[in-house]
Amino acid sequence: MAGNKQPVSVLVLLYTAQGRVLLIERADKPGFWQSVTGSKEGQEALLATAWRELGEETGFAAAQGVLHDWAQSSVYEIYPHWRHRYPEGVTHNTEHVFAFELSEESTPRLNxxxxxxxVWLDWQEAAQRVFSPSNAVAIRELGRRLSPLS
Incomplete structure (x- = not known):
């Protein structure tokens, strides 16, 4: 049976100014590490989706950091084992990138x-650890943004 998940999502990188990135391991796929991700619900704005997913997946709130909308998105093919969550025939998702800067490494409250x-990792190692190519691209972009000489 097909699901009703919207093929529009957010990716929220959590990081420190020192280039440390928070990754979380999926419960449904052990060994699959990622940043915060989640699909838009109803008519909510993408910024609202980013805040909701950030809170649901880590417990972090506005007072703990600064959320940046990178105004970047990518389209990727949905992994076959997750397509049942979407309406029949949906094979691609549009992912919008946000970044949440914390002043220091903090302990998330995982769902x-x-x-x-x-795990908190240097951005280079985090980019290698994530399973999603679009997540790796976003983390490498973070590295470029944090290194003004590159």
Whole structure:
């Protein structure tokens, strides 16, 4: 049976000015590390989706950091094992990138139904650890943004 998930999502990188990136491990796919992600619900604005997913997946709120809308998006093919969540025939998703800057590494409050572990890594290692190519691209972009000489 087909699902009703919208093929529009956000990717929220959590990072420190020192270039440390928070990754969380998926509960439904052990070994799959990622940044915060989630689909738009109803008519909510993308910024609202980013804030909702950030809170649901990590417990972090506005007082703990600054959320930046990078005004960037990419389209990728939805992995076959997750297509049942979307309407029949939907094979691609548009992902919008946001970044949440924290002043220091903090402990997230994980939703155990979605994520089982977390790790803070230098951005280079984080880009290698994530399973999603679009997540890796966003983390490498973060590295460029943090390194003004590159």
């Amino acid at each position: 155990a139904r979605e994520h089982t572990a977390y």
